[in-house]
Amino acid sequence: MPEAPEVQNVLNYLQEQLQNHKITSVEISHPKLSGNMDYHEMEKKLTNQTFHKFFRHGKYLVFELDDLDWISHLRMEGKFLIEDKIPEDPKINKHIHAKFHLDNGKWLLYMDTRKFGRMQVYPRTEDYYSLPAFDKVGPDVLSDQFSAKYLHNKLKNRKCAIKTSLLNQSIVAGIGNIYADEILFDAGLDPRSISSHLDLEDCKKIVDAAKQILSESVKSGGTTIRSFEYGNHLSGTYQDSLKVHQKSEEICSRCHGTIEKVIVNQRSTYVCPACQIRK
Structure with missing residues:
Protein backbone atom coordinates (compact mmCIF):
# COMPACT_ATOMS: atom_id res chain seq x y z
CA MET A 1 0.00 0.00 0.00
CA PRO A 2 1.36 3.46 -0.88
CA GLU A 3 2.40 5.38 2.24
CA ALA A 4 2.54 9.17 2.74
CA PRO A 5 5.58 9.85 0.48
CA GLU A 6 4.18 7.81 -2.41
CA VAL A 7 0.74 9.44 -2.10
CA GLN A 8 2.37 12.89 -1.98
CA ASN A 9 4.14 12.21 -5.26
CA VAL A 10 0.88 11.04 -6.83
CA LEU A 11 -0.73 14.27 -5.61
CA ASN A 12 2.09 16.44 -6.98
CA TYR A 13 1.76 14.78 -10.38
CA LEU A 14 -2.02 15.15 -10.46
CA GLN A 15 -1.85 18.81 -9.42
CA GLU A 16 0.58 19.52 -12.24
CA GLN A 17 -1.72 17.84 -14.76
CA LEU A 18 -5.19 18.76 -13.46
CA GLN A 19 -4.97 22.24 -11.93
CA ASN A 20 -7.84 24.45 -13.21
CA HIS A 21 -9.13 21.77 -15.59
CA LYS A 22 -12.81 20.81 -15.69
CA ILE A 23 -14.31 17.32 -15.64
CA THR A 24 -16.73 17.16 -18.59
CA SER A 25 -18.04 13.61 -18.10
CA VAL A 26 -17.73 10.75 -15.62
CA GLU A 27 -18.21 7.00 -15.96
CA ILE A 28 -17.80 4.71 -12.95
CA SER A 29 -17.94 0.98 -13.70
CA HIS A 30 -17.26 -0.40 -10.21
CA PRO A 31 -20.20 0.57 -7.95
CA LYS A 32 -18.30 0.00 -4.69
CA LEU A 33 -15.69 2.58 -5.69
CA SER A 34 -18.12 5.23 -4.44
CA GLY A 35 -17.88 4.98 -0.69
CA ASN A 36 -20.55 7.37 0.56
CA MET A 37 -23.26 7.53 -2.12
CA ASP A 38 -24.67 5.67 -5.11
CA TYR A 39 -22.06 5.64 -7.86
CA HIS A 40 -24.47 7.22 -10.38
CA GLU A 41 -24.96 10.12 -7.98
CA MET A 42 -21.20 10.52 -7.72
CA GLU A 43 -20.96 10.59 -11.53
CA LYS A 44 -23.48 13.46 -11.65
CA LYS A 45 -21.89 15.43 -8.82
CA LEU A 46 -18.38 15.34 -10.30
CA THR A 47 -19.45 16.27 -13.82
CA ASN A 48 -18.62 19.91 -14.71
CA GLN A 49 -16.51 20.38 -11.57
CA THR A 50 -13.11 22.11 -11.85
CA PHE A 51 -9.96 21.17 -9.92
CA HIS A 52 -8.72 24.03 -7.73
CA LYS A 53 -6.63 22.83 -4.79
CA PHE A 54 -4.87 19.59 -3.90
CA PHE A 55 -4.11 18.18 -0.45
CA ARG A 56 -2.82 14.98 1.13
CA HIS A 57 -3.71 13.67 4.56
CA GLY A 58 -1.96 10.47 5.51
CA LYS A 59 -2.67 8.08 2.66
CA TYR A 60 -5.67 10.09 1.38
CA LEU A 61 -5.81 12.36 -1.66
CA VAL A 62 -8.05 15.43 -1.33
CA PHE A 63 -9.22 17.40 -4.38
CA GLU A 64 -10.95 20.73 -3.79
CA LEU A 65 -13.42 21.34 -6.63
CA ASP A 66 -15.89 24.18 -7.34
CA ASP A 67 -18.26 23.29 -4.52
CA LEU A 68 -17.17 19.76 -3.58
CA ASP A 69 -14.36 18.01 -1.72
CA TRP A 70 -13.40 14.76 -3.44
CA ILE A 71 -11.54 12.26 -1.24
CA SER A 72 -9.68 9.25 -2.67
CA HIS A 73 -7.85 6.41 -0.93
CA LEU A 74 -5.80 4.23 -3.29
CA ARG A 75 -5.54 1.29 -0.83
CA MET A 76 -3.32 -1.52 -2.17
CA GLU A 77 -3.11 -1.06 -5.94
CA GLY A 78 -5.14 2.01 -6.93
CA LYS A 79 -3.59 4.31 -9.56
CA PHE A 80 -4.59 7.48 -11.38
CA LEU A 81 -3.51 7.69 -15.02
CA ILE A 82 -3.76 10.63 -17.40
CA GLU A 83 -4.00 9.57 -21.02
CA ASP A 84 -4.76 11.12 -24.40
CA LYS A 85 -7.17 8.27 -25.07
CA ILE A 86 -8.59 5.25 -23.27
CA PRO A 87 -6.27 2.23 -23.66
CA GLU A 88 -7.59 -0.35 -26.12
CA ASP A 89 -5.73 -3.28 -24.55
CA PRO A 90 -8.47 -5.34 -22.79
CA LYS A 91 -5.93 -6.57 -20.21
CA ILE A 92 -5.52 -2.95 -19.07
CA ASN A 93 -9.06 -1.76 -19.73
CA LYS A 94 -10.66 -4.37 -17.48
CA HIS A 95 -8.91 -2.80 -14.48
CA ILE A 96 -10.02 0.77 -15.25
CA HIS A 97 -13.00 1.40 -12.97
CA ALA A 98 -13.58 5.15 -13.44
CA LYS A 99 -13.13 7.44 -16.45
CA PHE A 100 -13.11 11.24 -16.16
CA HIS A 101 -13.02 13.19 -19.42
CA LEU A 102 -11.33 16.59 -19.09
CA ASP A 103 -11.86 19.88 -20.88
CA ASN A 104 -8.44 19.60 -22.55
CA GLY A 105 -9.48 16.36 -24.25
CA LYS A 106 -7.46 14.10 -21.97
CA TRP A 107 -8.72 11.33 -19.72
CA LEU A 108 -8.17 10.93 -15.99
CA LEU A 109 -8.46 7.18 -15.43
CA TYR A 110 -8.68 5.31 -12.13
CA MET A 111 -7.16 1.83 -12.35
CA ASP A 112 -7.23 -0.74 -9.55
CA THR A 113 -6.39 -4.41 -10.09
CA ARG A 114 -7.69 -5.41 -6.65
CA LYS A 115 -10.69 -3.04 -6.43
CA PHE A 116 -9.92 -2.02 -2.83
CA GLY A 117 -9.71 1.75 -3.46
CA ARG A 118 -12.55 4.04 -2.38
CA MET A 119 -13.74 7.58 -3.15
CA GLN A 120 -16.05 9.93 -1.28
CA VAL A 121 -17.57 13.25 -2.31
CA TYR A 122 -18.79 15.89 0.15
CA PRO A 123 -20.03 19.48 -0.01
CA ARG A 124 -16.96 21.70 0.07
CA THR A 125 -15.78 22.80 3.50
CA GLU A 126 -13.01 25.11 4.70
CA ASP A 127 -11.61 22.32 6.86
CA TYR A 128 -11.49 19.02 4.97
CA TYR A 129 -10.19 17.27 8.11
CA SER A 130 -13.67 17.77 9.62
CA LEU A 131 -15.24 15.56 6.95
CA PRO A 132 -16.62 12.12 7.93
CA ALA A 133 -13.90 10.36 5.91
CA PHE A 134 -11.39 11.51 8.54
CA ASP A 135 -13.45 10.75 11.67
CA LYS A 136 -11.07 7.95 12.69
CA VAL A 137 -7.88 9.30 11.12
CA GLY A 138 -5.13 10.88 13.22
CA PRO A 139 -2.94 13.86 12.33
CA ASP A 140 -0.73 13.62 9.27
CA VAL A 141 2.77 12.35 9.99
CA LEU A 142 4.37 15.48 8.50
CA SER A 143 2.06 17.95 10.23
CA ASP A 144 2.88 20.10 13.25
CA GLN A 145 0.13 18.29 15.17
CA PHE A 146 2.24 15.13 15.16
CA SER A 147 4.63 16.06 17.97
Whole structure:
Protein backbone atom coordinates (compact mmCIF):
# COMPACT_ATOMS: atom_id res chain seq x y z
CA MET A 1 0.00 0.00 0.00
CA PRO A 2 1.36 3.46 -0.88
CA GLU A 3 2.40 5.38 2.24
CA ALA A 4 2.54 9.17 2.74
CA PRO A 5 5.58 9.85 0.48
CA GLU A 6 4.18 7.81 -2.41
CA VAL A 7 0.74 9.44 -2.10
CA GLN A 8 2.37 12.89 -1.98
CA ASN A 9 4.14 12.21 -5.26
CA VAL A 10 0.88 11.04 -6.83
CA LEU A 11 -0.73 14.27 -5.61
CA ASN A 12 2.09 16.44 -6.98
CA TYR A 13 1.76 14.78 -10.38
CA LEU A 14 -2.02 15.15 -10.46
CA GLN A 15 -1.85 18.81 -9.42
CA GLU A 16 0.58 19.52 -12.24
CA GLN A 17 -1.72 17.84 -14.76
CA LEU A 18 -5.19 18.76 -13.46
CA GLN A 19 -4.97 22.24 -11.93
CA ASN A 20 -7.84 24.45 -13.21
CA HIS A 21 -9.13 21.77 -15.59
CA LYS A 22 -12.81 20.81 -15.69
CA ILE A 23 -14.31 17.32 -15.64
CA THR A 24 -16.73 17.16 -18.59
CA SER A 25 -18.04 13.61 -18.10
CA VAL A 26 -17.73 10.75 -15.62
CA GLU A 27 -18.21 7.00 -15.96
CA ILE A 28 -17.80 4.71 -12.95
CA SER A 29 -17.94 0.98 -13.70
CA HIS A 30 -17.26 -0.40 -10.21
CA PRO A 31 -20.20 0.57 -7.95
CA LYS A 32 -18.30 0.00 -4.69
CA LEU A 33 -15.69 2.58 -5.69
CA SER A 34 -18.12 5.23 -4.44
CA GLY A 35 -17.88 4.98 -0.69
CA ASN A 36 -20.55 7.37 0.56
CA MET A 37 -23.26 7.53 -2.12
CA ASP A 38 -24.67 5.67 -5.11
CA TYR A 39 -22.06 5.64 -7.86
CA HIS A 40 -24.47 7.22 -10.38
CA GLU A 41 -24.96 10.12 -7.98
CA MET A 42 -21.20 10.52 -7.72
CA GLU A 43 -20.96 10.59 -11.53
CA LYS A 44 -23.48 13.46 -11.65
CA LYS A 45 -21.89 15.43 -8.82
CA LEU A 46 -18.38 15.34 -10.30
CA THR A 47 -19.45 16.27 -13.82
CA ASN A 48 -18.62 19.91 -14.71
CA GLN A 49 -16.51 20.38 -11.57
CA THR A 50 -13.11 22.11 -11.85
CA PHE A 51 -9.96 21.17 -9.92
CA HIS A 52 -8.72 24.03 -7.73
CA LYS A 53 -6.63 22.83 -4.79
CA PHE A 54 -4.87 19.59 -3.90
CA PHE A 55 -4.11 18.18 -0.45
CA ARG A 56 -2.82 14.98 1.13
CA HIS A 57 -3.71 13.67 4.56
CA GLY A 58 -1.96 10.47 5.51
CA LYS A 59 -2.67 8.08 2.66
CA TYR A 60 -5.67 10.09 1.38
CA LEU A 61 -5.81 12.36 -1.66
CA VAL A 62 -8.05 15.43 -1.33
CA PHE A 63 -9.22 17.40 -4.38
CA GLU A 64 -10.95 20.73 -3.79
CA LEU A 65 -13.42 21.34 -6.63
CA ASP A 66 -15.89 24.18 -7.34
CA ASP A 67 -18.26 23.29 -4.52
CA LEU A 68 -17.17 19.76 -3.58
CA ASP A 69 -14.36 18.01 -1.72
CA TRP A 70 -13.40 14.76 -3.44
CA ILE A 71 -11.54 12.26 -1.24
CA SER A 72 -9.68 9.25 -2.67
CA HIS A 73 -7.85 6.41 -0.93
CA LEU A 74 -5.80 4.23 -3.29
CA ARG A 75 -5.54 1.29 -0.83
CA MET A 76 -3.32 -1.52 -2.17
CA GLU A 77 -3.11 -1.06 -5.94
CA GLY A 78 -5.14 2.01 -6.93
CA LYS A 79 -3.59 4.31 -9.56
CA PHE A 80 -4.59 7.48 -11.38
CA LEU A 81 -3.51 7.69 -15.02
CA ILE A 82 -3.76 10.63 -17.40
CA GLU A 83 -4.00 9.57 -21.02
CA ASP A 84 -4.76 11.12 -24.40
CA LYS A 85 -7.17 8.27 -25.07
CA ILE A 86 -8.59 5.25 -23.27
CA PRO A 87 -6.27 2.23 -23.66
CA GLU A 88 -7.59 -0.35 -26.12
CA ASP A 89 -5.73 -3.28 -24.55
CA PRO A 90 -8.47 -5.34 -22.79
CA LYS A 91 -5.93 -6.57 -20.21
CA ILE A 92 -5.52 -2.95 -19.07
CA ASN A 93 -9.06 -1.76 -19.73
CA LYS A 94 -10.66 -4.37 -17.48
CA HIS A 95 -8.91 -2.80 -14.48
CA ILE A 96 -10.02 0.77 -15.25
CA HIS A 97 -13.00 1.40 -12.97
CA ALA A 98 -13.58 5.15 -13.44
CA LYS A 99 -13.13 7.44 -16.45
CA PHE A 100 -13.11 11.24 -16.16
CA HIS A 101 -13.02 13.19 -19.42
CA LEU A 102 -11.33 16.59 -19.09
CA ASP A 103 -11.86 19.88 -20.88
CA ASN A 104 -8.44 19.60 -22.55
CA GLY A 105 -9.48 16.36 -24.25
CA LYS A 106 -7.46 14.10 -21.97
CA TRP A 107 -8.72 11.33 -19.72
CA LEU A 108 -8.17 10.93 -15.99
CA LEU A 109 -8.46 7.18 -15.43
CA TYR A 110 -8.68 5.31 -12.13
CA MET A 111 -7.16 1.83 -12.35
CA ASP A 112 -7.23 -0.74 -9.55
CA THR A 113 -6.39 -4.41 -10.09
CA ARG A 114 -7.69 -5.41 -6.65
CA LYS A 115 -10.69 -3.04 -6.43
CA PHE A 116 -9.92 -2.02 -2.83
CA GLY A 117 -9.71 1.75 -3.46
CA ARG A 118 -12.55 4.04 -2.38
CA MET A 119 -13.74 7.58 -3.15
CA GLN A 120 -16.05 9.93 -1.28
CA VAL A 121 -17.57 13.25 -2.31
CA TYR A 122 -18.79 15.89 0.15
CA PRO A 123 -20.03 19.48 -0.01
CA ARG A 124 -16.96 21.70 0.07
CA THR A 125 -15.78 22.80 3.50
CA GLU A 126 -13.01 25.11 4.70
CA ASP A 127 -11.61 22.32 6.86
CA TYR A 128 -11.49 19.02 4.97
CA TYR A 129 -10.19 17.27 8.11
CA SER A 130 -13.67 17.77 9.62
CA LEU A 131 -15.24 15.56 6.95
CA PRO A 132 -16.62 12.12 7.93
CA ALA A 133 -13.90 10.36 5.91
CA PHE A 134 -11.39 11.51 8.54
CA ASP A 135 -13.45 10.75 11.67
CA LYS A 136 -11.07 7.95 12.69
CA VAL A 137 -7.88 9.30 11.12
CA GLY A 138 -5.13 10.88 13.22
CA PRO A 139 -2.94 13.86 12.33
CA ASP A 140 -0.73 13.62 9.27
CA VAL A 141 2.77 12.35 9.99
CA LEU A 142 4.37 15.48 8.50
CA SER A 143 2.06 17.95 10.23
CA ASP A 144 2.88 20.10 13.25
CA GLN A 145 0.13 18.29 15.17
CA PHE A 146 2.24 15.13 15.16
CA SER A 147 4.63 16.06 17.97
CA ALA A 148 6.54 14.21 20.69
CA LYS A 149 4.07 15.41 23.31
CA TYR A 150 1.10 14.27 21.22
CA LEU A 151 2.62 10.84 20.56
CA HIS A 152 3.63 10.29 24.19
CA ASN A 153 0.08 11.07 25.30
CA LYS A 154 -1.34 8.59 22.77
CA LEU A 155 1.05 5.82 23.81
CA LYS A 156 0.91 6.08 27.60
CA ASN A 157 -1.89 3.53 28.01
CA ARG A 158 -1.17 1.30 25.03
CA LYS A 159 0.22 -2.17 25.73
CA CYS A 160 0.87 -3.17 22.11
CA ALA A 161 4.20 -3.01 20.27
CA ILE A 162 5.36 0.45 19.21
CA LYS A 163 5.37 -0.62 15.56
CA THR A 164 1.70 -1.58 15.84
CA SER A 165 0.95 1.87 17.26
CA LEU A 166 2.78 3.63 14.42
CA LEU A 167 0.75 1.64 11.88
CA ASN A 168 -2.51 2.65 13.58
CA GLN A 169 -3.88 5.37 11.29
CA SER A 170 -6.06 6.74 14.10
CA ILE A 171 -2.89 7.67 16.00
CA VAL A 172 -0.84 9.03 13.10
CA ALA A 173 -1.76 8.99 9.41
CA GLY A 174 0.64 8.07 6.65
CA ILE A 175 3.09 5.54 8.13
CA GLY A 176 3.05 2.00 6.72
CA ASN A 177 5.15 -1.12 7.14
CA ILE A 178 8.25 0.06 5.28
CA TYR A 179 8.64 3.41 7.00
CA ALA A 180 7.75 2.09 10.45
CA ASP A 181 10.79 -0.20 10.25
CA GLU A 182 13.02 2.64 9.04
CA ILE A 183 11.74 5.14 11.62
CA LEU A 184 12.30 2.79 14.55
CA PHE A 185 15.75 1.86 13.30
CA ASP A 186 16.71 5.52 13.07
CA ALA A 187 15.29 6.13 16.55
CA GLY A 188 17.25 3.16 17.94
CA LEU A 189 14.13 1.45 19.29
CA ASP A 190 13.13 -2.18 18.88
CA PRO A 191 9.74 -2.35 17.10
CA ARG A 192 8.60 -4.92 19.68
CA SER A 193 8.95 -2.39 22.52
CA ILE A 194 5.75 -1.87 24.50
CA SER A 195 4.24 1.47 23.50
CA SER A 196 3.54 2.62 27.06
CA HIS A 197 7.16 1.96 28.06
CA LEU A 198 8.44 4.76 25.83
CA ASP A 199 9.24 8.09 27.46
CA LEU A 200 8.98 11.59 26.01
CA GLU A 201 12.55 11.50 24.68
CA ASP A 202 11.83 8.23 22.85
CA CYS A 203 8.78 9.84 21.28
CA LYS A 204 10.85 12.81 20.19
CA LYS A 205 13.30 10.46 18.47
CA ILE A 206 10.42 8.74 16.67
CA VAL A 207 8.76 11.98 15.55
CA ASP A 208 12.05 13.51 14.39
CA ALA A 209 12.97 10.33 12.50
CA ALA A 210 9.52 10.08 10.91
CA LYS A 211 9.56 13.64 9.62
CA GLN A 212 13.13 13.39 8.31
CA ILE A 213 12.76 9.99 6.63
CA LEU A 214 9.39 10.66 5.02
CA SER A 215 10.44 14.13 3.83
CA GLU A 216 13.54 12.62 2.20
CA SER A 217 11.41 9.91 0.62
CA VAL A 218 9.03 12.49 -0.85
CA LYS A 219 12.02 14.17 -2.53
CA SER A 220 13.09 10.76 -3.90
CA GLY A 221 9.70 10.04 -5.43
CA GLY A 222 8.79 7.54 -2.71
CA THR A 223 9.74 3.88 -2.35
CA THR A 224 9.17 1.38 -5.17
CA ILE A 225 9.61 -2.20 -3.97
CA ARG A 226 6.80 -4.02 -5.75
CA SER A 227 4.36 -2.21 -7.99
CA PHE A 228 4.22 1.44 -6.95
CA GLU A 229 4.37 3.88 -9.84
CA TYR A 230 2.55 7.04 -10.77
CA GLY A 231 2.05 9.27 -13.78
CA ASN A 232 3.72 8.10 -16.95
CA HIS A 233 5.38 5.06 -15.35
CA LEU A 234 7.27 7.18 -12.80
CA SER A 235 8.60 5.37 -9.75
CA GLY A 236 10.49 6.19 -6.57
CA THR A 237 14.12 5.63 -5.62
CA TYR A 238 14.04 5.80 -1.82
CA GLN A 239 14.31 2.00 -1.70
CA ASP A 240 18.02 2.59 -2.37
CA SER A 241 18.26 4.44 0.96
CA LEU A 242 16.53 1.86 3.16
CA LYS A 243 18.71 0.80 6.08
CA VAL A 244 16.77 -2.12 7.57
CA HIS A 245 13.54 -3.01 5.76
CA GLN A 246 13.86 -6.28 3.80
CA LYS A 247 17.54 -6.60 4.80
CA SER A 248 17.31 -9.77 6.87
CA GLU A 249 20.70 -11.38 7.56
CA GLU A 250 22.56 -8.32 6.26
CA ILE A 251 25.08 -6.34 8.29
CA CYS A 252 23.70 -3.34 10.20
CA SER A 253 25.12 -0.09 8.83
CA ARG A 254 25.26 1.42 12.32
CA CYS A 255 26.69 -1.23 14.66
CA HIS A 256 27.72 -4.06 12.27
CA GLY A 257 25.34 -6.46 13.99
CA THR A 258 23.02 -8.71 11.99
CA ILE A 259 19.58 -7.54 10.93
CA GLU A 260 16.79 -10.00 11.75
CA LYS A 261 13.31 -10.57 10.37
CA VAL A 262 10.65 -10.95 13.06
CA ILE A 263 6.86 -10.85 13.08
CA VAL A 264 5.06 -8.02 14.88
CA ASN A 265 1.28 -8.31 14.92
CA GLN A 266 1.37 -10.49 11.78
CA ARG A 267 3.57 -7.98 9.91
CA SER A 268 7.05 -8.81 8.63
CA THR A 269 9.41 -6.57 10.56
CA TYR A 270 13.14 -5.91 10.31
CA VAL A 271 15.28 -5.02 13.31
CA CYS A 272 18.88 -4.94 14.49
CA PRO A 273 18.63 -6.36 18.02
CA ALA A 274 22.19 -5.27 18.73
CA CYS A 275 21.52 -1.53 18.52
CA GLN A 276 17.73 -1.12 18.71
CA ILE A 277 16.77 -1.02 22.39
CA ARG A 278 13.79 -3.11 23.47
CA LYS A 279 11.70 -1.45 26.17
